[in-house]
Amino acid sequence: MDHSSSSQVSANSTEQVSDRASKVEFSEDEKTLISRMYKLVGDRWSLIAGRIPGRTAYEIEKYWTSTYSSRNQE
Template sequence: MADSDQSTTLNEKSAGSQEDKSQDSELHFSEDEEILIIRMFNLVGKRWSLIAGRIPGRTAKEIEEYWNTRSATSP
């Protein structure tokens, strides 16, 4: 019984840490990615899926969140 309790707790902890990692990594973009996002935005505007299609491993939602965060912190 104790073993199953421990495995449940470990699974819950690992699931929580995976969620934290995915949330943290969403807004961490390389300099190349940032430059590409800015260039693409200037060309196509807020067509996030089109921009995300040019950056492997990124979703339209990630791009949009990055852009909104970036523009919210700009003067």
């Protein structure tokens, strides 16, 4: 196997994962649950993620900061 082609495949896979993580969509139910959980437990992202199947703490934190931190700066 050619090492350069396997490196390129790995790099492309990493880009796809990165792109997907930056474009994560949340349903209205998930947004509501995140908001309610944040009011209860604060920024304990892993605890919140444990209540939403298939979501990571990183995805939830990224959603929260991108949605609510810009409002705080106004």
